[in-house]
Amino acid sequence: MKCADDIDVREVEENFINIDPIQAAGRLTADAMKAIIAYGDGYSVCDNCLKPFRLDYIKKPPLAAFHADLASWLEMAEARVVPGARRGFQAVAQTYVDKGDPVILSSLGHYTEFIAVEQAGGEPFEVPKEESGIIRQDAVAETIENAAKKSGKTPVLMFMDHVDYQYGNLHDIRAIAKIAHQYDIPVLCNGAYTVGTMPVSGKDLGVDFIVGSGHKSMASPAPSGVIAATDERAGEVFRTTKAKGNVTGRTFGIKEVEMMGCTLMGATVMGMMASFPHVKERVKHWDKEIENASFVLEALLSIDGTTVVSEYPRRHTLTRINTLESFDIVARTHKKRGFFLSKELKKRGITGVIPGSTRVWKYNTYGINRTQAEHVAGAFREIAEENGLEVR
């Protein structure tokens, strides 16, 4: 079926249980779907944009209230929407990082953080992880000291992933931020895998910035995201323009430099907004998500030779698994090679595992219900059994 010209309709979410690592928590809610239909047109939210002409002041549709709600939900002073979490990283890096400045990042940090630092001209210093795959505060302190020694300056900023994209491990941001603050280093918590899926409080984490991803974890269309700041930092990263035309003398009101003025004007912000009540509700049921994730993982671990690479027991639904000694053994002689696994899953209505993966791979059970978790768990066991692997 085509939706336009040479574009096939996408039916992944309609026809499958999707356990893709990055897609699971970005599926739209029904309300978001209705909102993007109603507000699909370019500048659709600007019908009632009045002085001082800024997105977060628009009252109808209620964008102003949404911005305030986002901030209070994250227990931060102020929030803005942005075209993806990466644009939040960029805004903060451009604010604090000058050429040659040392910046601390997690050795499990997302590439977009490194690119934000590179664009600002900073030098990245990674905090090594423990063997368990966790970033500890002692390693943070040591990295700060080393960076300062090597570059002759105290690091100007720290990016730290709340749950990392590599293992889906939960890191102790509160303890880490405390160390950074002893050196007066502002801390940005990358909540791309947590804001919108589990409860997140900037106050509890003690960070300067929380950045979340709309299209990754807030059931929103891409590109969308949120950046929230403490009162102290909001004035820095959300500073307004001082530009002035040297001939015309014109100034540009209260547009914010790092936001490039207004950010998400139509379908994206309305999708976020329509999903928001559901997102606020769903984070309260994170325990159920963990239960389902654990249920599926136990099934995988019951297959002889399979080990979990992520921290265990799981505290997130994104999980990295090692099947070198199970499914990969099958792959070595199977006529479909490594593709047998994704093909067998697909036959059972399950998608999202990269075709060909049978070694070390990731999946994310976010958003599936118990019945679906049982189906996924059963499918893995069944495929293992049918291919001669021992299942306990």
Next chain:
Amino acid sequence: MKCADDIDVREVEENFINIDPIQAAGRLTADAMKAIIAYGDGYSVCDNCLKPFRLDYIKKPPLAAFHADLASWLEMAEARVVPGARRGFQAVAQTYVDKGDPVILSSLGHYTEFIAVEQAGGEPFEVPKEESGIIRQDAVAETIENAAKKSGKTPVLMFMDHVDYQYGNLHDIRAIAKIAHQYDIPVLCNGAYTVGTMPVSGKDLGVDFIVGSGHKSMASPAPSGVIAATDERAGEVFRTTKAKGNVTGRTFGIKEVEMMGCTLMGATVMGMMASFPHVKERVKHWDKEIENASFVLEALLSIDGTTVVSEYPRRHTLTRINTLESFDIVARTHKKRGFFLSKELKKRGITGVIPGSTRVWKYNTYGINRTQAEHVAGAFREIAEENGLEVR
């Protein structure tokens, strides 16, 4: 009617002829509407993202072909999609502008260009307009000389609006770019009002960059846009990351620094793509758009005291009009004051004129057909007559 919780459905485009200055060319096509429904979910286009893992390499849906088509349509070497034209300005400013560098901009330039320069630390120098509201190449040369004298450096970049947002006037980019190139200054043509509405060729304009707006002029959801570059400049603004983790040793593939990696992943890029065949077709009928715009303008000018502030005859559908000596005279004694005009228009099914405006204001007839143009023209004349203004 609600589309979600406390969000009213937007029915502006369904119930009215909308002559809003910024919304007219950003209305979705029916195909775009279908595409955003099919691809609303966050990372919907990433189902088949294979090595080297970059948005513009994805073949299904055909994003790779779309990128190539965009570039060749604009007669430039390479193109990328971006979250709004402003993010194209930002990418170019971050590439060429260092602290204290002089940058040339139009005195009719959009605020987002000034913000991009400010963020990069540059100093803006405006090219004065002629009294007619046109930027001429002699003024450009003079501004470059003055900027160089004042700052002790040759300007590093020029932003020039193809059609400006203030008057909707068309500027001779080709002649202007020639002057800039005599000083080796790269030229970014801001096509936010032209790319997607009228034919635009980077080759003909002789510029280094063309930036267009999806949500303003390409019938696409926000935020979306395009940046196209010559072969020479593509390697600079689309340079790939050189970042490296100092502990892990990891590098980040061929992600592009100024694009922050991938850009528009879901509804936005699919909306652009679905509208693109229609957009390519509609620019061929720009003459009809000018006819309709002129027809409406003549009706306004037939109202005694009304003058056009934009260049005349019109070469764009965005027009600035002065009704201080016509509708504003009515407003001074009307019980609804300046609001009478937008209210009377609304009664006749026309929206998009800022409520209260009766002095100097803008409207855009883009996309209305002849019958609608006749209705709008007739409405202005009728409202004038009913309120005692002389209509010739």
